[in-house]
Amino acid sequence: MGVSAVTPIFTALLYLGLCLRQCNQIQAGTLPKPFIWADPGTIITMGRPVTIWCQGSLQAESYHLYKEQVSQPLGMWVAWNFRDKARFSIKSMSPNSAGQFQCIYNSSSGWSERSDYLQLVVTGMYSKPSFSAHPSPLVASGGNVSLLCNSKDTMDTFHLLKEGGAGPPQHRESRFSAGRHQAVFPVDSVNISHGGIYRCYGSFRFSSHVWSHPSDHVDLKVTGTFEKPSLSAHPGPSVTLGENVTLQCRSESWCDTFHLFKEGFIVPPQRLHWQNNTGPFQVNFTMSLVNSVHAGTYRCYSSHSTSPYLLSQPSDPLELIVSEAANTTSPSKHKPDFKSASNSQDYTVENLIRMGMTGLVLVVLVVLLYQS
Ligand SMILES: *[C@@H]1O[C@H](CO)[C@@H](O)[C@H](O)[C@H]1NC(C)=O
Ligand SMILES: *[C@@H]1O[C@H](CO)[C@@H](O)[C@H](O)[C@H]1NC(C)=O
Ligand SMILES: *[C@@H]1O[C@H](CO)[C@@H](O)[C@H](O)[C@H]1NC(C)=O
Ligand SMILES: *[C@@H]1O[C@H](CO)[C@@H](O)[C@H](O)[C@H]1NC(C)=O
Ligand SMILES: *[C@@H]1O[C@H](CO)[C@@H](O)[C@H](O)[C@H]1NC(C)=O
Numbered sequence: 001m002g003v004s005a006v007t008p009i010f011t012a013l014l015y016l017g018l019c020l021r022q023c024n025q026i027q028a029g030t031l032p033k034p035f036i037w038a039d040p041g042t043i044i045t046m047g048r049p050v051t052i053w054c055q056g057s058l059q060a061e062s063y064h065l066y067k068e069q070v071s072q073p074l075g076m077w078v079a080w081n082f083r084d085k086a087r088f089s090i091k092s093m094s095p096n097s098a099g100q101f102q103c104i105y106n107s108s109s110g111w112s113e114r115s116d117y118l119q120l121v122v123t124g125m126y127s128k129p130s131f132s133a134h135p136s137p138l139v140a141s142g143g144n145v146s147l148l149c150n151s152k153d154t155m156d157t158f159h160l161l162k163e164g165g166a167g168p169p170q171h172r173e174s175r176f177s178a179g180r181h182q183a184v185f186p187v188d189s190v191n192i193s194h195g196g197i198y199r200c201y202g203s204f205r206f207s208s209h210v211w212s213h214p215s216d217h218v219d220l221k222v223t224g225t226f227e228k229p230s231l232s233a234h235p236g237p238s239v240t241l242g243e244n245v246t247l248q249c250r251s252e253s254w255c256d257t258f259h260l261f262k263e264g265f266i267v268p269p270q271r272l273h274w275q276n277n278t279g280p281f282q283v284n285f286t287m288s289l290v291n292s293v294h295a296g297t298y299r300c301y302s303s304h305s306t307s308p309y310l311l312s313q314p315s316d317p318l319e320l321i322v323s324e325a326a327n328t329t330s331p332s333k334h335k336p337d338f339k340s341a342s343n344s345q346d347y348t349v350e351n352l353i354r355m356g357m358t359g360l361v362l363v364v365l366v367v368l369l370y371q372s
């Protein structure tokens with residue numbers, strides 16, 4: 001099974017066995033139930049180590065760890081002389097080590113009650129599902145958003161997990177729709193604590209503790225926390241193909257990051273490196289060699305780098321109109337640029353963004369760093 005009991009101080013006598021009926025004979029007793037937990041957590045990538053801890057009492061003589069799985073007999077491991085807690089190590093996580101665990105301990109006054117269940121999950125067994133936020137990963141405080149997890153594989157259940165150990169995973173049965181197995185996780189009445197990084201996983205009914213690789217992440221950003229910035233176009237919102245235009249996002253209140261959004265298209269956020277806290281705070285998103293894919297409605301947001309998932313209210317929308325010029329030199333052969341600059345000094349960083357709208361790949365160049 002790959003579970004071993006170890007101790008840094010005492011020598012542990014390891015009893016590893018399958019005890020079909022004997023385990024059930026060890027009745028839970030009257031001593032307070034021990035506390036069971038896993039370090040670094042209960043959702044472990046295949047091949048990585050994990051330690052299950054059982055904390056009982058200083059009088060404990062031995063600790064027993066039980067594993068229960070629908071298709072398998074119980075496994076039991078015993079650790080001796082651990083005083084108030086025992087450690088059971090799994091050196092390399094595998095589907096066999098995943099499952100539901102409980103522990104108990106005994107002392108001269110008998111047996112403890114059984115601990116709560118610990119659900120130990122192994123991930124990385126099947127190919128990753130697709131994951132997206134609808135209508136958008138940007139959601140106004142108080143609004144609703146749906147997180148959609150789906151796979152072409154016959155997954156029975158999908159699991160939603162927020163990074164940073166914020167709460168237990170959510171589970172949903174999958175449904176077959178439009179050629180995919182999918183589940184929707186609605187998030188209603190979004191508040192600031194919903195902002196963060198989400199991933200989903202799939203699993204099969206016959207082994208609910210064995211999950212797929214994680215999906216790509218969705219960064220849910222909650223808007224409406226701060227005062228809205230203003231967005232303006234220079235020289236103006238009406239540009240000719242092949243020209244340059246600058247979208248300037250400006251905030252009166254303190255902030256150090258700006259985000260520019262167009263439907264289905266997110267420009268990487270721009271960080272300002274202020275040397276003092278005097279406003280106004282502003283950044284230029286410069287598009288050179290403007291192309292028809294640049295046309296559309298833009299909004300910008302400000303945020304603080306200390307809470308990157310909380311954005312301001314959206315700026316008023318800005319409609320960028322791109323018109324044909326008399327002598328355009330086949331602008332689609334050029335890579336449209338997206339640059340941003342703050343105040344007087346620019347540094348360039350390259351960012352790639354794929355954009356499906358016209359099948360063109362939009363290469364986005366991002367520039368930023370402020371120094372006085
Ligand atoms: C505690 O359990 C172990 C293993 O079942 C047993 O050998 C030991 O005698 C028990 N101790 C007491 C005090 O009952
Ligand atoms: C959010 O969802 C709840 C329940 O699903 C619904 O009552 C409410 O009207 C929705 N709010 C918005 C802004 O769509
Ligand atoms: C956000 O909403 C959740 C319920 O969806 C609630 O448990 C939590 O306390 C709320 N957080 C804040 C900061 O209001
Ligand atoms: C537009 O931007 C490009 C690249 O940044 C620059 O080489 C070119 O001179 C600019 N054109 C105008 C008209 O400002
Ligand atoms: C931002 O763009 C505006 C308008 O084009 C220009 O006046 C300003 O100097 C630019 N600022 C920076 C830092 O490039």
Ligand SMILES: *[C@@H]1O[C@H](CO)[C@@H](O)[C@H](O)[C@H]1NC(C)=O
Pocket residue numbers: 274275276278371372
């Ligand atoms: C810092 O503030 C002073 C005035 O308070 C201003 O003159 C200076 O330009 C500011 N520097 C930066 C980098 O914003």
